[in-house]
Amino acid sequence: MNSKSEALAAAKKRITDLQSQMTAKILAIAAEVEKLMDVTPEREVRDFLRVTCNLPSSELGTYMGFGRTLKGSEALLQKARVTFPVLKALVAADAETRQEIVERMDIGARIDTKEIAVVRKRLTEAKLTPEALMAQKNVRLVAAAARKRSADTAALFREKLASFALHLRKMNASDLALASLSETVRNDALELREQFTDIFGTSRRSLNKINLNSPAFRVAAANDALKRICEGRFGNSSHYAGVKKWPASDSQIIDVLLLLSGHPVPRRGWVRGRNAITELPPHRYRLKAIELCAGAGGMSIGLERAGFEHVALFEYNADAAATLRQNRPDWNVVEADITKVDFKPYRRMDIDLVAGGVPCQPYSSEGDQLGQEDERDLLLESSRVIAEVKPKMFIIENVEGLLHAKHGDHVAEFLRRVAKAGYQTEINRIRAEDYGVAQERHRILLIGIRRELAGSFRMPPRFPERRSNLGDALLDLMSENGWTGAREWARQRRDCPVFDRQGNLIAHGVLASTVVTRRGTPRTKEAARWGSKGINIGGLPAAAPTDAEASKPGYLPGLTARMRARLQNFPDDWKFHGGKQSVADQIGNAVPARLAQAVGLAAFAAIRGVSFDWEAMLWPGDRGRLQMTTPALYLDQPQLAPGRKKPEQNVRTVESAGDW
Structure with a gap:
């Protein structure tokens, strides 16, 4: 046997082995789905497979229909090394077509989807008289001509x-x-x-x-x-x-x-021509938002920068609510438990967006992952708010642990409820580092849009070239108390190589680990993870390092509240209300402002049908001073009553290099 023949023979064996493995896995999945359907309603099984197992909707019908159409033929299907497209066609075929195809497989015939279609057509036509067959062909001929004429x-x-x-x-x-x-x-x-x-x-x-x-x-x-x-x-x-x-x-x-007529229409209003938008629209073009679990305002800042006007921000924690009021006195901050609030009156206000980072502790890998059994869980409560307000879109943020298999039924119930309310929902992952935030913060977004707007939403583009690093992000804060080693510390963080799981060099510049709330001594793995990045994550130092502190052997600097806030992309002039631990909790629970802004811009684009110059919006740079208007809401009321008129707008000037 020559070298070419040997290569072909070896390739054939490898490929057929892989085909056999693929078929075995497909059949194993079908068997697992059948077990589920014996104990769970079909609709729940469908939601569970789509959300928890990430099975595409186009494949669900095949796995769920396998048991009633092809059960008992597993050995034959395995022997034939059936591919998923063929299996899908068999499940969808009528019983007579399926029987003939199975018989052909039994004698070793090679079957593909085209062959199944040919057999189905032949068997259908065989049941007709010659006259009926001719009539049917004429019907198809007329239909084709009508379609062409139409x-x-x-x-x-x-x-x-x-x-x-x-x-x-x-x-x-x-x-x-x-x-x-x-x-x-x-x-x-x-x-x-x-x-x-x-x-x-x-x-x-x-x-x-x-x-x-x-x-x-x-x-x-x-x-x-x-x-x-x-x-x-x-x-x-x-x-x-x-x-x-x-x-x-x-x-x-x-x-x-x-x-x-299919002709593009130039946009009117504040958008001129077809150029992408590079700045916030005038106030009359802003969109209205309600925010749940607003916390210290990370998401709130981002949505404000994305062109949303807050009708109300709901926050249960007194310190966090005070933080919001202190920084934005004109925001309507409602200090209330949302489980006790009737949101139906807000429907009259034609709200564009309901957003919120509902508590992540029930799903965080750092906690007990009790999910719906955790008294802090508000996932289904947020679906109630959405159903009552009926916004054009909703954005619910949470940790990646939300998609753990143990929470599959709970997430599926959320999706069922918002689907019943008229929304198409997609689940997306987003990384803060893709938006210039010097932190390894990966989050899950449940994004729903009303069916009449379906298809208009696109996730914001990623900007890996904007990657920051721990050293550059914190250098000025680390050195503000006289630590002469801060620059060298920052350089080491900046130059540190970063590798992927396969050991490939992908970047230089270490990122902070996820900033979380923490009480007491950090866990061993967490302390080691931060230590490898040059940070002592234990404690909450009140000030930046001094030379005296840094002179101790093995010294690693800690993170002050302001440093933590910087890593969460809060503006440096954002003030936090409360004690040391309360402030740390507020910062750790926040959504990085620029990440929220990116998603908010994507939502704005979907609702308004506009296009943004993403970099100009997310990194205004030295564009100078930008006029931004926000509503002067009723500060003497705990909640803005739906339908009440708003007073004159307050205009404030925001420095591009500060809040922006």
Whole structure:
């Protein structure tokens, strides 16, 4: 045997062995799913597999249907080294097709998905008389022709609609007024409306009764726009007097026609042209948010920087609530237990976002991981808030331990509840280090969006090139009390090589371990982990190191509250209320501000349909001073009553290099 033949033979053996292993694993998963279905309702099994086991929805039906379609054929399927696509096609096939394919496998035939489709078609046609078969073929022929004609008609309609709308867009206000009186324009609109009715049918639903963000609204709005042009209710601002919802201007009528034609519409308002946004919008374009478990304000700062206006921030801890009020006197901080708050009145306020970092202790690897048995758990409570407020989106942050298998049923119940409330939810992981935060902080985000907005959300891009390090992040704070060794300490942290699990060098510059709340002596592993990074994590020093302290053998500096806050990306002028341990707890429980800002910008982009220049927003650098408006909410009330009018806006100037 020559070298080529040997190589082919060896490759064949390796590949067939791997195929056998893959088939065995697929069949083993199917067996486990069948066991689950014997003791658990099918819907719960589906949620459990999707959330806890990360099984794609496209695979769930195959595993769940295996027991009732192919049970007993495991040995044959293993012998044939069946792939997942073939198994999926078999489960989906009718019983007769499946039986023939299994018989073919039994005699050693090689089966693929195309073969299964051919057999299914042949068996279906065999049951028909020649006349019926010919009739069925003619039905398919007519359907294909109708689809082609429909596609051609739709394409012609879009082309005419785009030409018509673009012609109107080029006109100024006086030209539009004349166009509304033009018989030619009205006849063109009438012809387009007749074609519109042929494609979409007729609808008598009022625009005021259709959700503003739904596809049904876009179709109904286009119909209404053409009707207005036909009737001459166009080109005159008086036609829009008192209009609250749609349309409020000629431009909105033109825009909705352009969008329906598939033509991109330049954004209006504070966005000019197609350039990505590089600064916060004016106040009237801000979005409204309710924040749960706001803590010391890490997420709150990020959402504020992302263009959200807080209608209310809920926080149970008195010190944390005082921290929020001290730094943002104009925020409406509600010091309350959310389990005792009725959130339904907020639905009238058309809230854009409900966000919060619900307590992580029930799921943290540092704790007992009691999950739903922990009295501090608020996961399902947050689903109640979402259902009552009905925001356009929600963002719930927690630790990675939330996705531990033992919490699968609990997370699945959360997903069921928000799905029932009308949300599509995705689970994402995010790392603080990808946003220039000098800390190994990995978090889970449960992000839900109302179904009419589904598909519009995208996670923010990552910026690994913005990676920071412990030394650069803390150098100025470490040296502020005269420690002459601070610069060398920082250099060592900066130059330290970082390797992945396979031992490959991936970066230079060590990151801080996850900043957590801690009472008493740190655990041995935690102390060793921080020690390897040049930090003594035990204790809460009140001040930066001195030369006298650093002269002791084996000295490692500790982290002051301000250093911990810096690692959590709090602004340096952010003040914390409470004792030493309370402050450490507030900082450890926080969401890094820039991480929250990145996710907030992604949410804003999804809701408003805009694009951001991410680096300009997240790292404004030396862009100078930025004017930012925030609402002067009622400070004398514990909770802003839904429906109350807001007073005049306060404007404050924020230094780019400080809060930004």
